[in-house]
Every structure is written in C-alpha cells, then in structure tokens.
Amino acid sequence: MIEDGEEIPLLGGDVTEGLVRVGDTVRRPPGERDELVRDVLLYLEKTGFEGAPRYLGVDSAGRHALTYVEGEVAGRPRPPWIADEERALSVARLLRAYHDAIEGFGIPQNLPAPIQPPGLPDLDDPLELIGHQDVTPENVVFRDGRAYALIDFDLVRPVSRAGDVVNLMLWWAPFGEDADLDPQLRGLDRPRRCRLLADAYGLSEPDRERLMNLAIARDGRAWHTMKYRAETLGGGWQRMWSEGVGDTIRHRQAWLEEHADRLTTALLA
Template sequence: MISNSHAGERWVEDSSEPEIPLLGGDVTEGVVRVGTTVRRPMGRNAPFIHALLQHLETVGFDGAPRYLGVDAAGREVLTFVDGEVAGRPYPAWIADERRLASVGRLLRRYDDAAVSFVEPEDVTFVLPSDPPELPPAPAHESELIGHLDVTPENVVFRDAAAYALIDFDLVRPAARVDELYNAMLYWAPLNDPRDVDPMLRELDAPRRCRILADAYGMSDRDRGRLVEVAVLRTRRSWHLMKHRAEVDGGGWQRMWDEGVGDVIKRREAWLDRNGAAIEAALTAA
C-alpha cells in the first residue's frame, strides 16, 4: 500500500500491473485495484471529492484514501487502503461492540477534519435533482461535508478497530446528526428485522445507538432529535431512491427492482414502533 502519512506522494502509471475487481458497492461499478492503487470511474462531483480528500490529507486525517491523479483510462487514482472490510454476507465480527465504538470514534475524527473544508472557487458541488413530491428535510443547517455512506463495506478495519472510510461518492453538506443517523442505520441497525443481515438481526439496536453516540461524543441536542431526523430522512429516502432509479438507472435501478422501496417503508414503520426506545437509550443519564 502507498503510505498515507504525508503529502506530495507520486504515482507512476504501470501498464504491467493486473486489474483486480473490487466488489461490495451498490452503485459504483468498475472499481479495480491496480498494485497499490484503486481506479474508479469519475462521477459528477469528482473534482469536489478530490478537493475534499486533499483537504483531509492537508489537515492530517489519515483515515481516508489519498487522491493521486487520473490514469490513462480517465479514472481517478486513489491509494489502496489495506485492511479488513466486511463483505456480504457479513462476518460474525460485525456485531462486536468494540468495533462498533471504533466506528463512532473514526467518524468523529473525520467530521472534525471535514468541518474546516472550504470548497475551492473553481469547483462546484452538483446536487442531483429532487422529485417534486419530496417530503421536507429536517430543519437544521449543514455543519460540514458529511460522508453519509458509513456502511460496513465502506469502513476499513485494522487490528479489530475502524481505521479508514472509503467510497466518498455520496458526500454532501450535512449536519453531525445526519452522519450519526447514517452510521446507526447500518451499524445498529435501524431496520425491520426481516431486512437485517443475520449477524445483526438479534442485536439490541437502541443499545448500539448509544454506543455509537458515546464513542462519537454526540451532543445532547443531537441525541434528542436523532429519532425525528431518522424518520424524516427515511420518508425522503423512498422518494429519492425511486427518483435516482428512474433518472440514473444502473445500480440505483437494480436496488429499486430488488425491493429497496419496500425495505424503506418497513424501516419507517419500525422506527415508529421503536423510536421511543432509541431516544430513551440515547438520552439516559
């Protein structure tokens, strides 16, 4: 792996290196490993993401890939972050509470590093279009550029602790409570049991929310509004996923065809039944 410890790394194209497909993502296809690098197709916000990754490197955050440039095929080149990543079906260690707490600590480190990011004048973040019937968003202002895709597939572990976040394709302006909801969604998890991986199905979701919150250092204000944010984000998610499937196709369409809309509807009902228990766990003295 190329070192993540300093700026100014140099990458040289080597056509003799084989391309090894990297699996696990739901949307981005064509991601490969080439030696100590990862090659990815560039999305609509590639320049913005590259600037963010360079900012993270500048401020000393070592829990993300480094952006190295563009290869001869027009793909972005990133450092390959070596370590352990959960594939599907998830391994038994996905339920470990020490690993869970380490995810909260890593996310806090990322957010603290991202909060000082300033969008370069020559780079514009492009928001995807929203469907006209989209329900309202939570009434809070953005605080930073959130990762907002803290799935088990996007967290690299070393020595049984969360070491790095990968796949920054879904970054966008967000509040810290949005980041924590996103992490809890996948790691608590916040879903109807029928839609949860077997390794996470029998766990105490409110307790795991509290573990994440404590490890992150979640504010009292955000603990009190987490459930409301979860419900509002879930309602919006159904419309957004349907819209992305219709407009962008690809992995979005595949997920919709596989029933993600029904999963989201069941999640909303599950949150209605369990929201009080989650809030009690988050706010208990």
C-alpha cells in the same frame, strides 16, 4: 504520472462499475461528485487525517486514482464481526475524527444542486459540514479489529453532524425490523447500541433529542431519492430498487416510528 498495470476488479460494492485495483492504487470511473470528492480527499490529507484514501490524480484512462487501503472490509455473505459492539463503536469514533478533520473545509459554494426527485419532502436540518453519508459495512476498512479508514466518498454532501450519525446508526446499530436485517445483525439491543454509538461519537444533547425525528424524516426522503436514482441512473441503483430497497426503507421508517421514544430515552439516559 500514475502508472498502468494489471487491473483487478473490486467487487462488493453495490453501484460503482469498473472499479479496479492496480498495484497499491484503486481507479474509480468518473462519478457525479468527482471534484468534491477530490477536494475532500486532498483536504483530509492536508489535515493529516489518516482514515481515508489519498487522492493521487487522474490516470491515462481518465479515472481517479486513490491509494488502496489495506485491511479488512465486510463483503457478502456478511462476516459475523459486523455485529461486534467494539467494532461498531470504533466506526463511530472514526466518523467523529473524520468530522473534526473535514469541518474546517467548510461547505464550498457552487456545488452541483442536490437532486430534487418529485415529491421529495423538505428537511429542516442545518448544513454543518461535508458528511460521508454512506458508512455501510463495505465502506469501512478495519485493521486489528478497529475501524481504520472510510472509503467510497461518492455520496459526500453537506449535512448536519447528526445527519451523518443517523447514517452511522442505520448500519451499525442498526435500524430496522430483525426480519429485514442481515442474519448476522438480528437480535441486537438497539437502544443500548444507539446510546453507545452516540457516546463514542460524542453526540451533543440537542442532537440526541432530535436524532429520531431526523432519522424518520431522512427515510421519508431516502425513498424518493432511491427511486429517482433507480429511474435516472439505472445500473446498481435500479437493481437495488427491484430487489426491494424501497420497501426496506418504508419498513425501516415504520420501525423507527414505533421505537423512537424508546431509542430517544436510551440516547438521553
């Protein structure tokens, strides 16, 4: 039995409306991938992985109840520590631990078919595990200056390990022209940070070699996916699209193309 109680809205994320904290739990309104998220969280609990909320069940209002993970989460404006190298590397280690924990879960049959926006370019990338795919600053809980837990599993889906590392670097290297980044994240040495993130994760040599091409190809798809979500789901997706996320993706892709050789050299050095 999941108890009712005073509901405190949880803000800071971009898309989930109606997310609340009740005591030491959070309640998430039904979403696209509820069953997969539930199964992933239950599997992580079974393996003893500490770095994710626990799935508690469905409450009287039909919402999924998870544990509230105490700690520090980056809101807006961004705190200066989102640029901290040690913090970023701790996120890479947490992502690796998540991958090692979830790998044995495999890739379930009968997952809802991935969305196919018109014009979506193909991607030649092996599906190795259920990736998190949204390792943004607001989706990582820190304790004592180290990444402690991933939250917000709403975008989990089958990907390659490298595909999730691209998502990690996108936010924590990060990728993109300084002018497009949060002021706290400007002027960072991206080749160095990509290299250190790959080392902290323990990324294989073949994955390092193909990482930049994968990042570029994924941004080619991300533009279509974001546009499609804005058009079909509205809400926060539409708001992000009107605020120019499509242009940000295009600029980022151009930045990746321009710097791919330099970044790959750093990854392999």
